[in-house]
Amino acid sequence: MISKPTLDVSNLPASSLDGETPLWWGNVIAMAVETTILSLLLMSYFYLRKNFHLWPPPYVDTLHPVLHPSPKLLLATLNTLLMVASCWPMARADKLARRFASLSPQSHPPSERERWERESNEARGRVQRSLTGGLALVAAMIAVSLLLRWFGFRALYFDWNDNAYASAAWSLLVLHFVYLLFSFVEMALLAVWIGALGLQEKMAEDLTLVAGFWYWTVAAWIVIYAVVFWSPRLMP
Amino acid sequence: MIRVLPGPQSPLDPAGIQALRIEHVWWLFFGITAVVYVVVVAIMLVAAIRRRNAPEPLRPEEDPERERRLIRIVAAALGVTVVLLLVMLVGDFTARRSLRSLEPGDPLEIQVTGHQWWWEFQYQDPIPSNNVTTATELHLPAGRPVEFVLRSADVIHSFWVPNLAGKKDLFPGRLTRLFVRADRVGAYTGQCAEFCGNQHASMRFQVIVDPPQRFQQWLAAQRAPAAAPVTAEQRRGQEVFLGTTCVMCHTVQGTPARSHVGPDLTHVASRQWIASGFLPNTRAHLAEWVADPQRIRPGVRMPLHPLPPQDLRALLEYLESLR
Amino acid sequence: MSSARQPMAGRERDRGREIAEIAALERTWDRPRGFWGWVISTDHKEIGLRFIGTAFLFFAFSGVLAALMRAQLARPENTLLGPDRYNQFFTMHGTGMMFFFAVPVMEGMALYLVPLMIGTRNVTFPRLLNFSYWTFAFAGILLFAGLFFNMGPDVGWFSYVPLAGPAFAPGHRVDLWAQMITLVEASSLGGAVEIVTTVFKQRAPGMSLDRIPLFVWSQVVTSVMILFAMPSVQLATSLLGFDRTAHVTTQFFNPAEGGDPLLWQHLFWFFGHPEVYIIFLPANGFISAMLPAFTRRSVFGYPALVLSNIATGFLGFGVWAHHMFATPLPELGQGLFTAASLMITIPTAINIFCWLATIGTGRVRLRLPMLFILSFFAVFVIGGLTGVMLGSVAINSQVHDTFFVVAHLHYVLIGGAVFPLLGALCFWFPKWTGRMPGERLGIVSFILLFVGFNATFFPMHLLGLMGMTRRVYTYIPETGWGPLNALATVGAGILALGFVLFFVNLAWSRRNGLAAGENPWGSDTLEWATLSPPPRYNFGNPPTVKSRDPLWLDPDDTPVVTGLSTEAREVLVTTAHDAMPHHRLHLAGESPWPFVTAFLCAGTQMGMVFRPHAYVIGLPLIGVALALWFWPSHGPAPLVVPRAAQRESGAPGVTT
Secondary structure, eight states: OOOEEEEEESSOOOOOTTOOOOOHHHHHHHHHHHHHHHHHHHHHHHHHHTTTTSSSOOOOSSSSOOOSSSOOOOOHHHHHHHHHHHHHHHHHHHHHHHHHHHOOOOSSOHHHHHHHHHHHHHHHHHHHHHHHHHHHHHHHHHHHHHHHHHHHHHGGGTTSSSSSHHHHHHHHHHHHHHHHHHHHHHHHHHHHOOOOOOOHHHHHHHHHHHHHHHHHHHHEEEEEEEIIIIIIOOOO | OOOOOOOOTTSSSSOOOHHHHHHHHHHHHHHHHEEEEEEEEEEEEEEHHHHHTTTOOOOOOOHHHHHHHHHHHHHHHHHHHHEEEEEEHHHHHHHHHHHHHHHSSEEEEEEEEEETEEEEEEOOOSSSOOOOEEESSSEEESSSEEEEEEESSSSOEOOOOTTTTTOOOETTTTOOEEEEBBBBBBEEEEEEEEEESSGGGGGGEEEEEEEEEHHHHHHHHHOOOOOOOOOOHHHHHHHHHHHHHHGGOBEEEEEEOBOOOEEEETTGOOSSSETHHHHHHHHEHHHHHHHOOOHHTTTOOOOOOOOOHHHHHHHHHHHHOOO | OOOOOOOOHHHHHHHHHHHHHHHHHHHHHHHOHHHHHHHOOOOHHHHHHHHHHHHHHHHHHHHHHHHHHHHOOOOOOOOSSHHHHHHHHHHHHHHHIIIIIIHHHHHHHHHHHHHHHTTTOOOSSSHHHHHHHHHHHHHHHHHHHHTTTOOOOOOOTTTTTTTSSSSSSSHHHHHHHHHHHHHHHHHHHHHHHHHHHHHHOOOOOOOOOGOOOOHHHHHHHHHHHHHHHEEEEHHHHHHHHHHHTTTOOOOOOOOGGOOOOHHHHHHHHHHHHHHEEEEHHHHHHHHHHHHHHHHHOSSSSSSHHHHHHHHHHHHHGOOGGGGGGTSSSSHHHHHHHHHHHTTHHHHHHHHHHHHHHHHHSOOOOOOOOHHHHHHHHHHHHHHHHHHHHHSSHHHHHTTTTBBHHHHHHIIIIIIIIHHHHHHHHHHHHHHHHHHHHHHHHHHHHHHHHHHHHHHHHHHHHHHTTTTTBBBBBBBOOOOOOHHHHHHHHHHHHHHHHHHHHHHHHHHHHHHSOOOOOOOOOOOSGGGGOOSSOOOSSSOSOOOOSSOOOOHSSSSSOOOOOOOOOOOTTTTEOOOOTTEEEEEEEEEEOOSSSSHHHHHHHHHHHHHHHHTTHHHHHHHHHHHHHHHHHOOOOOOOOOTTSSSHHHHHTTHHHHOO
């Protein structure tokens, strides 16, 4: 095989942070799959709506029946604001991770590396600290969001097994609750890892992907919020 | 006209206008696809055998002229395909249009209820007390449009009489409709076409297309309450019927038996088939069925209830009197 | 190859370096020895073959069920099987063949062949690969085991509600089905992710989109279809599970509480019809991959074939409602679905015309795999044409849910997928084993298969037209269906014998076949450019390509890739469109946690069949296993004190 001309790739970097990495592709595919599931569930929600004269159906298992029991807005709206707000520290952490990668030794010619390492040592330390802090902040915000969501299930009036409306609305909320839980664990673990082990190239890459998934989770919530909390009000 | 695969349960032996229209579409599609198949396989065989094991160059020779010719040939074949598909599409649309135009203003309305695993038919009359309920045997007047209103008592079933029309599902929570005009007098078979559980296989029914006059006679006879028992044995049989579990599921008009879980037995002896079209209605079969339905159709809803032989004989005597 | 002009000493030195490199690659890519090493393997070839082998076990099992059903139907009012058992058998036959044979076996072929065909060393996410296999194996074993505990699902592979709902299917049969289907689809999704990322990111330099082998294209389209179809059935089975589970009892499909049985059918067939193409497209790829070897020319109409594959992928999602023409669907909808169902014929017709053109202008060699390709035309085209008939609402209303449809779908799936698959097994057998498949016994088995298949399934067309409905465990003599059923049963016996002989032949050839060498068929794609069987690292130096048929057309001075680490499992990542070298990627190695995660997933879902609260224990455990799976694998490389030595020590990091 040596007898053939060769294409030497040893000079290529060992990682990358753009849309050409397999992990980025994997992440996009995961989001596509989740989007499909969510869309199908949303379609099911509207499909079931055809079977009802009133949507949501009147809530009568109580001393004070409600003719139009549209889900209560307060907690869900607070939660929406919180999640949108969390995008800011997330975006900052994301940016820091990219900055960290741009400080990578590999982006410098070998002759300058040693000097560069001394100089950037401190800069990279700062990046790591504020990045860990940012991640922890996002994780804390998600924790609050989880609490709000937990108590927010009551906003629906019905139990999940009361009727098809309740089943559809509950399942949308529960599905998103699972995404939140997943994001929380992911962020917390990543914060712990970076805090304990130091920031590594590969973690920086992971962080950019986690950030992407978090934006997706926020967008998914906005859609679910609009459908579950506003569509019964706006399209009675 | 020569019929391929004639029979009492064949979509290719139409006895009604709907099935006839569909049959025309079938033969259109069949003709086109058969020709296409023969052509494709012929080309494949010729192509495969013609230059079989010819000496091979190490690398495929490049022959741009031949490739261009191939593009033209494939494009032409594709054009023909598209045209044939369009012909078939138009054929299907036309047929459906004409099927819809056959839905007339004043049909005879029959409600069909699918149960696990038998069929119930109710002939609607402007005077509700004149409604006629029967099971397993459907009588239709020749030449008169009929509208079936289909509903299910439990799971999804599908109403299908191949000689009369295509199938239509019976859907829990919804009403569906099917229009049929039977034109040829005769006896046909219907069967549930959607898997509906254990005894799906035996969920059959008999369709009898009568001349209008005979149909009216049949309907009038069905309207009458059940014949009163005449002989002592029949009276004893009625006592058995009303005194055992039979009465908990079945109706016999004119007696206290008024339950709608199982088929209406008011005129059971007039039917040609019992056990949801699985057994011809003979005394031997009736005895077998009443004595142990689970042996004949395992899993069926009718339970086994042992009767002493003389009771069974009396019961059969009574059932056979319900003409 | 042309090393003649090099000085002698240089050649000696190169030779020495080459041997050292190969030894290092062997060491680096080898997996742990022993049973545990086998369990946690991440080698795409090993896992691919394991997928294929396991899928064929389920095929055999489902096939036996089919044979028993044929025996039951051989004569009217037969009492071999009662309705309860028969219903379990036909449900498990359909479920087994569709979910546990057809999709996994095609994914197994893809997982084995795609990395070789695109010239890389392993798939992108090796641990996910291991996880996919074990979820598939666990789901299949548990579901088939259900049959022996009188827990075989009995409501059909389509599980229509309300028959499959809590009111009409008490007990755990349908719960088991719903949970295991959810699990096995996770496996399919994992495999699909592998294929898509590997193909788009790890192609040999120079393999731009218009040089990707047709087989790889069809697998990419298939995988993308899986990504959008499988979520639908997973959602459906999950909702069904919720409806059925005590304490949950949602009302999605309960008409009494505003639920809708028709919703189930939409969700199921939105997956169910694409499923047919998910099975058919890979087979389509087999044909395109085999034809060049047996016609001695590259396949005619590459762009047309690629585009028609993609078109099939799109249209496949637009025809699901033709399974529902008898239900209360709106008129207009029916018209659209008829048009779409006829339209999807066009890309398939393009495929067939292009292949016929290839055969017609090539120099045909009638070897064993080629016979299977030719039988594809004879058999599949019948299935395709009856499919056109089924697209017509009018005809569909008569033959839907009859044996006509049974005949149609077996002509499509056996003719369109299994025959090409058997051809493909013979074709790539030398690559897997280093030995040629026996030709003579192979041809005998082929003839038995062809005759047996047609004798079994052709009469079913006629039975359907005589009114015989599907899924009936028996029929009465008055129907007149007896003789044709008897013929079909005899045919099934011949077919079964053919399958047995086919595999006996392969087993025999594995030991006694002629030695194959690298490229016994003289084919054109990269998998033939390495040893048979390939080493764990696939290529000593990964290739680059300059054309669509690299082994035929690329000049001898086409470069090979050097500079990838021999000490770490490194692959070259190239750009998605042009396949230009972009960066080096360090692949994850073996880990016990994917297997443990799969085990815990299966355990949790099995637990939920019996105890709805099983997830309370299961989910946290799965979470822990996942965290360990993704735990950073190397020691700390804190950047506060970056030292050159740490950079050299290989790329550390979170692994996937």
